[in-house]
Amino acid sequence: MLRDIVMKEILDIIHSPKFVFTFLLCTVLILLSVYTGIDNYRSELREYNAAVVLNRKNLENQQNYTTLAGIGTKINKQPTVLSAVTTGIQKAVGRQATVNIAYDPSLVDSKYDSNPVLAVFGELDLTLIVRVVLSLLAILFTYDAISGERERGTLKLSLSNRIPRDRMILGKALGGLASLLVPLVIPFVIGLIMLMLYPDISFTGDEWLRIGFIFLLFLLYLSLFFSLGLMVSSFTRRSSSSLFILLFAWVVFVFVVPKTAVILAGQINPIPSVHEVTAQKEAFLQEIQGSARQEVLDWRGENPSDNTPEYQERFRAFLEDLQQRATSSIDERNAGLEVDYQAKRRKQQTLALYLSRLSPASALTVGAENLGLTGVREHERFLNSIKQYKPVFTKWANTKMMQSLDLGNTGEQEKPDISDMPRHEFEPEKLSESLAAALPDYLVMALMTIVFFMAAYVSFLRYDVR
Amino acid sequence: MLQTIDLTKRYEDDTLALDCLNLEVKEGEIFCLLGANGAGKTTTINLFFNFIQPTSGKALVNGIDAAEKPLDAKDHLSFVSENVMLYGNFTARQNLDYFSRLGGRRNLKKDDYYHYMSMVGLSDDSFEKKVGSFSKGMRQKLGITIAIIKDAGNILLDEPTSGLDPRAAAEFIAILRDLRERGKSILMSTHDIFRAKEIADYVGIMKKGRLAMVRSREEFLGDDLEAVYLDYMQSAS
Numbered sequence: 279m280l281r282d283i284v285m286k287e288i289l290d291i292i293h294s295p296k297f298v299f300t301f302l303l304c305t306v307l308i309l310l311s312v313y314t315g316i317d318n319y320r321s322e323l324r325e326y327n328a329a330v331v332l333n334r335k336n337l338e339n340q341q342n343y344t345t346l347a348g349i350g351t352k353i354n355k356q357p358t359v360l361s362a363v364t365t366g367i368q369k370a371v372g373r374q375a376t377v378n379i380a381y382d383p384s385l386v387d388s389k390y391d392s393n394p395v396l397a398v399f400g401e402l403d404l405t406l407i408v409r410v411v412l413s414l415l416a417i418l419f420t421y422d423a424i425s426g427e428r429e430r431g432t433l434k435l436s437l438s439n440r441i442p443r444d445r446m447i448l449g450k451a452l453g454g455l456a457s458l459l460v461p462l463v464i465p466f467v468i469g470l471i472m473l474m475l476y477p478d479i480s481f482t483g484d485e486w487l488r489i490g491f492i493f494l495l496f497l498l499y500l501s502l503f504f505s506l507g508l509m510v511s512s513f514t515r516r517s518s519s520s521l522f523i524l525l526f527a528w529v530v531f532v533f534v535v536p537k538t539a540v541i542l543a544g545q546i547n548p549i550p551s552v553h554e555v556t557a558q559k560e561a562f563l564q565e566i567q568g569s570a571r572q573e574v575l576d577w578r579g580e581n582p583s584d585n586t587p588e589y590q591e592r593f594r595a596f597l598e599d600l601q602q603r604a605t606s607s608i609d610e611r612n613a614g615l616e617v618d619y620q621a622k623r624r625k626q627q628t629l630a631l632y633l634s635r636l637s638p639a640s641a642l643t644v645g646a647e648n649l650g651l652t653g654v655r656e657h658e659r660f661l662n663s664i665k666q667y668k669p670v671f672t673k674w675a676n677t678k679m680m681q682s683l684d685l686g687n688t689g690e691q692e693k694p695d696i697s698d699m700p701r702h703e704f705e706p707e708k709l710s711e712s713l714a715a716a717l718p719d720y721l722v723m724a725l726m727t728i729v730f731f732m733a734a735y736v737s738f739l740r741y742d743v744r
Numbered sequence: 745m746l747q748t749i750d751l752t753k754r755y756e757d758d759t760l761a762l763d764c765l766n767l768e769v770k771e772g773e774i775f776c777l778l779g780a781n782g783a784g785k786t787t788t789i790n791l792f793f794n795f796i797q798p799t800s801g802k803a804l805v806n807g808i809d810a811a812e813k814p815l816d817a818k819d820h821l822s823f824v825s826e827n828v829m830l831y832g833n834f835t836a837r838q839n840l841d842y843f844s845r846l847g848g849r850r851n852l853k854k855d856d857y858y859h860y861m862s863m864v865g866l867s868d869d870s871f872e873k874k875v876g877s878f879s880k881g882m883r884q885k886l887g888i889t890i891a892i893i894k895d896a897g898n899i900l901l902d903e904p905t906s907g908l909d910p911r912a913a914a915e916f917i918a919i920l921r922d923l924r925e926r927g928k929s930i931l932m933s934t935h936d937i938f939r940a941k942e943i944a945d946y947v948g949i950m951k952k953g954r955l956a957m958v959r960s961r962e963e964f965l966g967d968d969l970e971a972v973y974l975d976y977m978q979s980a981s
Contacts, residue, residue, distance in 0.1 A: 282845045286831075293833035431828040435890070438793050438823035439846040440815045743795050744786075 279441060280449050287453025291419065297457065300415050304461035305468070307411060311402045312469035315362030316476060322357035322373075329354045329374065337696045343682045346694045347675035350378025353664050353702045355385070358651045360485055362473060363492060365403040366652025375664045377702070379605055379672045379679075382559060382612045383664045385657075404466070405646045408496045409639050410532060412462060413503045417524045419458050420507025422517035423450055424738060429517060434743045447512070447738040451731065455504050462496065484709050491713065492649050498723040499642045503528075505730035512737040535637035543630035549622040555615055562611050570604045598680030605672050616665065627654070635722050645719030648712050655715055660704055667702045674700055745770055746792065746898050746929050751801035753787050753953075761787040763953040764801065769946075771897065774920065774930040776940035779950030780977055785933035787953075789900045792821060792931075805898060819848070822891035826903035828883060832876030836861060836886055839875055840893060847894035860889050865915050881912030888919055899923060901932040905939050917943050937973050941965075949976045 291297050333352040340346040353375045361368055372385030424447075427433035436446065470489070473479055481489070507524055514520040577596055583589060634640035647653025682692040707715075746769040753762040762784045769775040777785045790796045791803045794814035803810040805817040830839045840857045844850070858871055864885040875883065884904060891899050901920075905913040917939055924930060924945075934940055940947055947964050949957045949972070956976055959967065 279846070282842065286842045289838070290831050290833055430830075430832075431825050432830060434793075434795065434825060435823060435828055435830075435843065435887075436846055437795070438818060438821060439843075439894070440818045440848065441846055442815065744790060 280445050280452075283441075283446060283449025284453040284456070287450050288457050291454065291457035292460075296418060297461075300418075301461045301464075304407070304412065304415070305465040307402070307407050308404060308462075308465035308469050309472065311404050311407055312362060312472055314402055315365070315404075316473060316479060318365075319357055319359055319362050320476075320478065322361075326354050326356055326373075334696070337694065337699070340694050342692065343675065343678040343694050346696075347379045347672075347679050350376045350675075351671060351699070351702075352376050353383070353667070355660055356704075358706070359479060359481060360488055360492075360650040361403075361652050362479075363403065363489060364405040364646045364650035364652055365401040366647040366650060367654060367657060368652050369401060371657050375661070377664060377668050377671050379675050380563070380608075382616065383668055385661060385664075404469075404496075405492075405643060405650075408462070408499060409642050412496075412500055413532065413639070414528060415461070416458055416500050416503035417507050417521075417528055420454060420504055421511055421521040421524050423454060423508050424511040424734075424741060425514045425520050426511070426517040428515065428741075428743055437743055443739050443741075444735065447508075447735055451505070451508060451734075454508070455501060458500060458504055459497065462500065466493065466496075487709055488649050488651075488712070491716070492646050495642060495645050495649070495716070495720065495723070498720065498727065499638055502638050502723050502727040502730065505727045505734060509730045509734040509737065512734045512741055515742070531637045532639040536634045536640040536643075539634035539636070539640065540630045542633055543626050547622065547626040547629055549626055550619065555619050558615055559612050563608055566604050566608055570600055573600055594680060594683055597683065598676065601676045601680060602673070605676060606669070609669050609672065613665075635718065638723050638726055641719035641722045645716040648715045648719075651706050651712070655712075656707055659707060663704045664702065667700070670700045671702075674698075745804075745806055746775075746900075746931050747802075747804040747807075748788065748791075749802045749804065751788070751791060751803055752799045753784075753791060753796065754799045760953050762791070762798075765953070765955055767948060767955060767958070769898070769929045769931050771929050772924055772927045773945045774924050774932065774943055775946045775948065776944035777931065777933045777948050777950055778935070778937060778940060778973055779933075783950035784953040785950055786902055788950075789823075789902050789931070789933060792900055793818065793823065820897050822847075822894045822896040822899045824884070824887045824891050824899065824901040824904050826906050827880070828887045830875045830878075830883060830886060833874060835872045835874055836866065836878070837871050839886060840889060843890045844893045847890070847896075849893055849895070852893070857893075860893055861886070863892065864889050864919055881908050881915075884908060884912070884916060885919075888916065892919075892923070897927070898929045898931070901930065901934075903934055904932065905934060905936050913939060937970055941969055949973060951976055 329352065333354070336349070337346060337351060340349065355373045357368070370388055372388050374387045375383040375385045377383045422429075424433070427436075437443070473481075506527060507520075510523050510527070511517070511520045514523065574597075577593075581589070581592070631640075631644060635644070644653065648655050678694070746767075748765045748767050751762055751765040752760075754760050761782075765784070765788060767775065767788075777788065779785050787796070788803075791798050792805060792810050794810050794817070798811055806820045808817045808820070810817040831842070834842070837854065837857045840860070841852070844852055844857075858868070861871055862868070866882060866885050866889070870878070870882060875886065878886070888904070905916055908916060913936070920930060920932070920943055924943075932940075932944075941964065944964075945961050947959050947969065948955050957972070959969070959972075964972075
């Protein structure tokens with residue numbers, strides 16, 4: 279009997295015009311998103327490869343170590359193929375950081391910087407389609423699941439037979455959910471096949487697993503909205519009331535809660551602006567440079583020049599030591615400011631994330647971005663790796679710069695050799711860590727799904743079918 | 745057989761919908777319940793299906809208390825409602841297939857459904873048509889087909905001829921007559937006194953949840969039933 283109800287539900291939905299419309303819409307949107315995702319990824323990969331080559335050439339072409347240390351090396355973020363599935367914040371944040379001996383590195387040159395039109399229209403990725411479009415369609419599939427059957431008289435006719443109500447609601451839930459997932463699963467699989475057909479696109483086992491977990495998140499998210507629809511439909515007697523309530527809940531979940539959470543977190547845990555922190559760093563830099571100049575003058579006062587090689591060697595050693603001390607001091611101070619700023623920012627961010635998880639739409643976005651390595655978390659890991667690289671680069675550059683100082687004014691300076699320059703290494707987050715980060719999102723959605731379904735279940739057992 | 749014993753229903757808002765109703769419908773009998781809106785006709789039917797719980801008293805289906813063993817009682821009940829839309833995206837046959845399965849008839853084939861639909865006068869070209877395109881009369885015929893296929897001993901009909909044109913209503917009454925011949929107990933709520941007079945073995949007039957009057961066919965054929973009914977209706981208002 280359960281099978282009969284499930285099959286009826288599936289057939290009823292599949293035969294309906296709304297299913298045909300949904301299926302076509304989802305197919306077009308999902309395939310379009312995969313196509314644009316691949317296209318974007320390939321173009322970003324080309325840009326990345328070009329930027330790496332350009333940076334190397336640029337470093338090699340510097341006249342001396344002093345200019346190299348001042349200009350610095352450019353670190354580019356390698357695009358991830360998973361951005362074809364979930365774009366995340368990749369387009370909005372910078373892709374390149376300049377690491378030199380003076381300034382604290384930050385990421386600049388976002389995709390939106392180079393092409394602001396993209397920011398106007400936003401990105402069409404699978405996460406967005408599931409978050410906004412499919413959740414809305416889930417509501418349209420379920421708003422009349424119970425109340426609509428009551429209005430049509432089919433609920434009464436069905437329950438005039440020997441059918442326990444729990445089996446009825448279970449059958450409706452299973453059949454309805456299966457029908458809803460068809461417009462997601464089929465285009466999604468076609469999209470993955472499309473991805474595999476590109477000769478220059480390949481996924482590692484880790485990336486396939488990540489896609490699998492992201493897909494699981496999508497399923498959970500749609501199940502949640504499906505259960506919500508079922509619940510509201512079993513609370514109401516008219517399908518028009520059910521639709522109104524569900525649309526209201528959808529707007530709250532998808533738009534209001536995520537935005538409000540960020541604003542609220544900013545109010546509860548305010549942080550200084552980036553400009554304030556930069557001004558503090560700049561002031562300290564000026565101070566250090568001033569005292570360094572004074573130290574040089576003092577040293578020269580105490581050590582009158584005799585232009586002997588011994589003097590030059592002592593002066594070089596003094597300058598190298600001074601330079602290392604000054605940059606270390608700047609780095610330490612900056613790191614201190616940065617640690618303080620980041621701690622405050624992280625506190626605000628954590629609060630915003632926790633608050634926003636009241637909305638499944640936020641949980642979906644955050645979870646998918648964490649798993650797709652395109653979210654805030656991976657961005658911060660990358661930025662931190664650059665900040666950790668900065669003192670390593672600085673030490674190397676200072677050493678090279680001081681060793682090649684032309685104190686004898688011979689006019690000859692050593693051409694930079696970057697073969698022993700320390701490389702910036704960045705390992706993407708491990709899958710287990712991404713999963714651990716996404717676990718609260720899975721839990722929030724699973725819990726909400728269970729609560730909504732249980733409420734629908736209990737309500738239907740007492741539902742007035744008249 | 746259908747029977748109510750002191751059946752009473754008082755809703756949460758304290759409305760007394762049914763007040764100590766006692767009636768009996770034996771095999772091969774048609775009992776028509778007449779009455780104004782809110783008189784308690786539909787409430788009576790709902791209590792047989794346990795769609796609502798009685799405040800007191802019993803609704804018995806072949807001796808089974810519908811409130812205590814609703815699923816067992818439903819094995820012996822078929823239902824035809826006033827305006828069942830059925831599943832508009834399904835064909836007539838698909839609708840029959842689904843509801844027949846729910847009613848416990850799982851082994852029927854396409855030709856069996858065609859046979860039943862022919863029995864109630866549905867034309868061949870409608871068998872595989874989507875029900876969404878059916879007229880109300882056709883839907884009612886399909887509704888009674890569902891009841892026929894279930895083949896339960898007792899059939900409850902809630903305003904089944906409401907909104908039907910005279911021809912469709914006459915065809916519907918003919919089907920009920922046939923079902924009575926086959927020994928079914930039929931309880932029908934209706935406003936249509938002329939159809940009731942045409943087919944009923946017993947007519948009960950309900951007023952404010954009470955069965956104000958019961959007349960057998962012999963009695964009401966001798967009476968001016970229309971006048972009696974109008975009197976009750978007026979006094980009810």
